[in-house]
Amino acid sequence: EVQLVESGGVVVQPGGSLRLSCAASGFAFEDFAMHWVRQAPGKGLEWVSLIRWDGSSTFYADSVNGRFTISRDNSKNFLYLLMNSLRPEDTAFYYCAKDSEYYGSGILDFWGQGTLVTVSS
């Protein structure tokens, strides 16, 4: 059974940093691209970042480019999102999602339950 479990969501002050983690199990993690998608409370989905199967290529939404860094550890089956220079508008549930292909096909076939990041003073 595929499982994705996010962690690391907390309350952080504007300008602060945070690292989210996603523990993956039940599939060959090293064979698939992975995404982070966020959703502000009561709002719509916003794609955040994509990392390909081997970590060789990463992509970001304009809203986080230069502030967030996606990475993965295929030996430990973990996906990460390092978030710097956090802003109140980054407040959201952050979902980790598995892609159906190694390169990032857009078919996000499994999702975690999300972790809440709140940016507030």
Added chain:
Amino acid sequence: QAVLTQPSSLSASPGASASLTCTVRTGINVDTYRIFWYRQKPGSPPQFLLRYKSDSDKQQGSGVPSRFSGSKDASANAGILLISGLQSDDEADYYCMIWHSTAWVFGGGTKLTVL
């Protein structure tokens, strides 16, 4: 102007069909894009429904019934998710998504009410 625009809400009756539109920004040709559709029920993460570019380039999500289908309206520069035989369980938020300028982009979502 947003890359993808969806009506914020839509209502339809049980047993009827619902057509959810995803309008692509002027200057971006919908014909060249695969449109992905996701459904999200309250308190749950999104679920992949299907992707559609053309009748020869489409893919249904695992376990997604055939009453969910995709199409395009080239004259409106829009992708369409058609849900036939509406059920109360289809009440949810529906999002479209495309790959544009080295990033995935979601539409704002449509809240579908079945009543």
